[in-house]
Amino acid sequence: MPPILEARDVTKRYRLGAGDVDAVRGVSLAVEPGEFAAFMGPSGSGKSTLLHLLGGLDRPTSGDVVLDGALISRLSDDAATKLRREKTGFVFQFFNLVPLLSVWENVALPFTIAGEDARRAEHAAAIRAALASVDLAGKERNRPDQLSAGEQQRVALARALVRRPALLLADEPTGNLDYATGTEILDRLWRSCHEGGQTVVLVTHDAKAAAYADRVYVLRDGSLRDEIRLGRREDHGAAPLIARLADLGL
Ligand SMILES: Nc1ncnc2c1ncn2[C@@H]1O[C@H](COP(=O)(O)OP(=O)(O)O)[C@@H](O)[C@H]1O
């Protein structure tokens, strides 16, 4: 099967008054359908920039991104946005919920933004299923500020899942959560991949989170430094990854 996501010699240069920043430097990689991939690296290594390029939220300075067979980096803004909405769901560190909307309305947003009526029976059923799958049934009318941090991230996850995108992209989704709550989010991402067949790309600086992945890409200063194949492991133990990182001197 062709990869669902491909980076071909992708670079991103931010132009700043005082000097340019090369946030991503010539990254090439391919993510297979149904794979769980992680990008790991210290703060400032280019993880978020790369994830945004891969998900079509931003355009590379050079190189190409191929999303499910389409050269998203070459599409018009409108066409890239449409493709991104069809194929991807994003989860961010700071949840990015709309504070004035209820939980239900936040999860309905992917339909609303696409100009569809979220109350239509099949959409309402998808919203119900997404909320149930993150154990938030009964919280539909709450506003985000009436929820715990972990619950807010579960709303964000339900919103990313509601249209069942082929690709889930998560940028430090556990960065603002305690260990137990973060584990719930990682377990849910894992189920989407292992049981639901969705492809997951997780950005994290945390080896315990990266250990959920089949394959870990290590980023340093905008370049791919190493690729560690862990294979699919139901226990998500971090010991093999930590040992490999130590071997590499990381
Ligand atoms: N919008 C931006 N404008 C200018 N520089 C940026 C911007 N976003 C990120 N950078 C810089 O690019 C580099 C990589 O940042 P980022 O992708 O956020 O790394 P990470 O997610 O690994 O912490 C850093 O040096 C950061 O300061």
Ligand SMILES: [Mg+2]
């Ligand atoms: Mg980041």
